[in-house]
Amino acid sequence: MKTSEITYTGDLRTTSIHVKSGKEIITDAPTDNQGKGEAFSPTDLLATSLGNCMLTIVGIAARNHGFNIDGTKAEITKVMAENPRRVSEIHVELHFPDNNYTEKEKAIIERSAKTCPVAYSLHPDIKQEITFSY
Template sequence: MATSKITYNGGLRTTSVHLKSGSEILTDAPVDNKGKGEAFSPTDLLATSLGNCMLTIAGIAAAEHGFSIDGTTAEVTKVMGEQPRRVVEIIVDFQFPDQQYSDKQKAIIEHSARTCPVAHSLHPDIVKTIRFNY
């Protein structure tokens, strides 16, 4: 079964529908590539997916080991390159809530986050700069 259906709306904008849930994502071309920049660009979604995946897998690992990362945030920065135009670096800065994590818990968080499916799916030439701020 297909995962999503994408419609080109015109004006460099698309709507993606997650077929199982009906959830929608709007994309817009970025200002530096002839767009309006009024929504996530496709490359924004690529970079953001890394942060989403890392948090999800770390959350699963934390729950399996009896602790929580609830309230953790990730700020994602996408760095573009030229010729060809592509994502060359994704920076993910995690900010954990005011909670004391043991060294073992930190190791679980960091290992699980770094080995999430999106991280493994990205081309190895894309630099992944990951910072864990406890």
């Protein structure tokens, strides 16, 4: 089964439909690459996917080990490089609202975040800088 369908709608914009749910994502080219920057760029989505994946996998691990990460936030910073234009670094700051995690739970959190599927799928030349704030 297809994952998504993407339509180029003009003016450097795409609309992506998640086939199973019908949910929609719009992307624009960034302002530093001839775009309007009115929505996520494709490279923004790449960087954001890392944070989404980390929180999802940590959430699964937390559920399996009997603790909660509800309210945890991720702040993502994407760094671009030139020649060729590409994502060179992704900085992920994970902020946990509960500061009462045990050392074992913190180890589970950090191991889970760093081993999410998106982290493993990114090219090794893309630096992943991950910080955890409890």
